[in-house]
Structure formats: structure tokens, C-alpha cells
Amino acid sequence: MGHNPPSLDALRKAVESRDVVGMKALYATDAVLTIIDTNNPPSRPRIVQGATEIGGYLDDVCGRDMTHKLEYGIIDGTHLAFLERCTYPDGVRVLASCTAELGPGGIVNQTTVQAWDS
Numbered sequence: 001m002g003h004n005p006p007s008l009d010a011l012r013k014a015v016e017s018r019d020v021v022g023m024k025a026l027y028a029t030d031a032v033l034t035i036i037d038t039n040n041p042p043s044r045p046r047i048v049q050g051a052t053e054i055g056g057y058l059d060d061v062c063g064r065d066m067t068h069k070l071e072y073g074i075i076d077g078t079h080l081a082f083l084e085r086c087t088y089p090d091g092v093r094v095l096a097s098c099t100a101e102l103g104p105g106g107i108v109n110q111t112t113v114q115a116w117d118s
């Protein structure tokens with residue numbers, strides 16, 4: 001995983017095409033991903049850590065039959081923030097707000113807060 005800090009174009013391309021290899025390349029080998037949602041509240045977030053765990057998480061997400069759209073992304077050199085909208089074929093929608101710290105190997109620490117239609 002991870003080679004260089006991501007560009008917004010590389011992130012958009014990987015997210016919107018469900019390119020799992022491209023997504024994995026955006027993360028540093030020792031990255032930490034924190035996920036907060038209905039099932040993982042702030043007091044007990046889901047922590048996905050390291051290349052193997054994050055790779056498995058991305059395999060699952062990118063393998064789902066859904067569309068992904070990256071919106072409102074910004075990178076300032078050391079930080080990344082973006083909004084991602086996803087839609088399943090049955091119309092269920094997911095909204096994820098992500099912020100991340102960047103290092104020489106890519107994303108080193110990311111927090112995603114997500115909600116979906118119930």
C-alpha cells in the first residue's frame with residue numbers, strides 16, 4: 001500500500017471506478033481508519049489498522065454493487081477532506097464525510113463518519 005500522498009484526481013478516479021488497487025495505493029502501510037456510524041458510535045468506533053485490515057475493508061466496499069461519487073474534496077498538503085455519496089441499486093443511499101492526515105506514504109490517519117437510509 002501507499003507510495004505518495006494522494007492527489008484529489010487519483011482519489012476521485014479510484015473511488016468512482018471502485019478501483020480497489022488504486023484505493024489501497026492511497027494509504028500508508030501503517031495507516032489507521034476510524035469509522036463512525038449507527039453500528040459504531042463515537043464511544044466505540046470501528047478501527048481498521050494497517051495494510052492488511054484496510055485492504056480487506058476496501059475489498060469489501062469496492063466489491064459491493066453500488067455507485068460512488070466523490071464530492072467537495074480538498075487537499076492542503078498535510079490534510080484531506082471529502083464527501084462521498086453512494087447509491088445501491090435498490091435506491092438506498094449512503095453519505096460518508098471523511099477527513100484524513102497525510103504523510104509521505106499516503107493517508108496515515110482517516111476518520112469517516114457515515115450514515116445511510118434505513
